[in-house]
Amino acid sequence: MIGKLEAIAKKIRIETLKSLTAAKSGHTGGSLGLADVFTVLYFHQMRHNPSMPDWENRDRLILSIGHVAPVLYSSLALSGYFPIDELQSLRKLNSRLQGHPGRNHGLPGLELSAGSLGQGLSVAVGMALAAKHKNQQHNIYCITGDGELQEGSIWEAAMSAGHFHLDNLITLIDRNGVQIDGSTEDVMALEPLDKKWEAFGWDVFHCDGNNIADLIKTYNKAIKKKGKPKVIIAKTIMGKGVSEIEGNYKWHGKAPNKKELEVFLKYLS
Amino acid sequence: MQNRGKISTKVGFGKGLKNAAYSNENLIVLGSDITTSVGVNIFVEKFPDRFYSLGIAEQNTVGVAAGMALSGLIPVFSTYAVFSSMRTLDQIRISLCYNNLNVIIGGAHAGISVGPDGATHQALEDIAALRALPNITIISACDATQTEIATMKAISEINGPVYIRFGREPIPDFTSKNQKFEIGKAQIILNGGDVAIIATGSLVWESITAANYLEKKGIKARVLNIHTIKPLDIESIIKAANECGALVTAEEHQITGGLGSAVAEVVVKNNPIPIEMVGMPDCFGESGEANELMEKYKMNSNAIVDAVIKVIERKKL
């Protein structure tokens, strides 16, 4: 199973890179770093049905960091929500694949228009609270960045999730340690991150966000625990899979050109 | 038009919510600590299981409302208008408007008439801030009865985010309990032809008072109640401009970006006639009693009469 999922993660990386090159702009580093997380969520963890995107009992993925849209789009396309060819329309005029996700363009499988940091977790809390209110059994998965945690509204959301004991909410922090101006700890220190979330009433888990087996194990552990919202602090490497990009925050907001794409695809295969 | 006595429009909002809740089980109220002072306590007492307290955290509350709306509920987020419209502006823009979600935002204690609390709590920019956002509906009804009817209508016909603005100070309650109320369609209260007074919220009654005074001076005014700022009833405004040849706008809000600006945008494109604007003149308010502030900052019937006389002079030129 792990081998199969690793092959999917590679496909997601390849499609993500190809779409970014076609778009000529976009966020490469974060998108590649999250490919393993998206693989586990869309191809193992979440209950969802690409032929029924509006199925009421589906698990929901709320992507708070809208700028990694390319990895979300690749995952949705490879899941079967829309044709893989459509990934080439990323960021282009009249496309359903907006630079940051926009539901008004009608892309199936997209749960939220997002792109302004710090808002997604609140929406996920609202969905989790609504599911409790309606006695529904599905889970809400949220993905936040680490630099994003500097937004104050994140902590308002964290406080409310703890207050309502939303154990149907599992948030994953993309802990790649970097943001546009450099290391998160230099720009505005986040540590000790686990103690902060614990203090807000969350169960905290750590894992290697680029290790499929570890992600599966950690999500399993998190799902089983009841009574509190869960946060997974997932250590990831920005640009994972392409050594030239790995850990290099200059690739945060840049797309590979055609030549670079050729080289990168060779690394991946 | 008969004044049945003074009632705060926030009472209308609370009653409207409570009435709508009987027929709509998806209606949920989110609290921001001040449930009693923003009128939603009437709902909470009746439907405690449909109320969630989110504390003093307005940005999160808007996001939570978005998540609930995406799950098929109709959440109501109501707090003082200064916070519900402006502290949360980015959340309203992206999480509510861009996603185009069915959420009711209550703008309580709107306007300068909140009085002694002073400038921090006097929402005079909320319409301007929200009017620029696509997909939003903005309602500013003229009395408690109309606010109640508008709130019920907004919930039963909801199709995207709705901002409902209301005040704390009791004002004359005069509109009919059986009135025909259509979102986006101005109410013509008086049908004179010398000048049109286009008003919203608490200044509609002041406009009627002004019109009655002006009639004795031989000036017949039309009074339009713009209870929906967005979408604006462009047709009625152009008709008033064409038939009256001069307009006065009146609002308890900054002139900059408010109803006056919205009306001017329509008029200059169609029939550029003289307009005078009654409203807050690009400054902050201060502490004082409601009537003292409305007099000092020229947002009452006296100010409307002065504006009418001035605009009719300009019309003659």
Ligand SMILES: [Mg+2]
């Ligand atoms: Mg980061």
